[in-house]
Amino acid sequence: MFEGVAYHEVMEETVTAEHAPPPAPGAERYPSLALANSTIALPGGHCIDQLGTPASANHWLTERGLAPADAGLREMCAAQLRSLREQIRALFASRVEGLPALPAALTAVNDAMTRVPTAPLLCWDDKDGPYRATPHPTTQIVDHALAALAADAADLLTSPDAERLTACGSAPCTRYLLRHGRRHWCSTRCGDRARAARAYARRAGRT
Structure with a gap:
C-alpha cells in the first residue's frame, strides 16, 4: 500500500511539473503570490493543485526554503497551507x-502572523547564562511557514507593488501577477490563448 501511495504522489508531481505554467511575474519575489497561484486552472476543466498532497505541499515549501525536505508533513498541515492560500487569494481579489x-481573510492572515514569536526569546542556560533564541522545533515548522507566508502577503498588499497586482486576463486562468506595463497575462501561454480567443471572436463576428 505504501508503494502505491508513493507512486501516486510521484506521478502527481510529474504531471504538475509537466503541465504547470512558469511562475507568474512577481511570484519569485513574493512567496505569498506563489502560494496564491499554487492551484492552477487548465483548459478543459482540469486543475493542478501543487499542495494537493502532504508530499507535494512539503516539496512546495522546501523549494522556497520554508521547510526541510524531510519535514514529513501530514494532511492536516497541507490542509492548513491550502486554507491560508484561499484567504490570501480572497485578500488579493479584494485589492484588485x-x-x-x-x-475572515484578515483574521486568518493575522492569526498566522502571530502564531509564532516575532523576536528571539530570552533563554537561560545553567552553564552559560542568558541568551536569545527563536524556537523552531520540528512541530512548529508549518507554523513558521504559515507566519512567513502571511507576513509576505501583508508586505505585498501594503507595498507600492500592490498597485501592480492584477488577475490574469486569460480564462480559465485564475492566477495573480504583478503587472508590467499593459501586460495582464501571467504567462506567454495565457497571452497566446487570449489572443487566439480574440481572433476567433473576430472571425465569428464577420461570418
Missing part, C-alpha cells in the same frame, strides 16, 4: 477589485 476585505 477595489472591494473591502473579508473579515
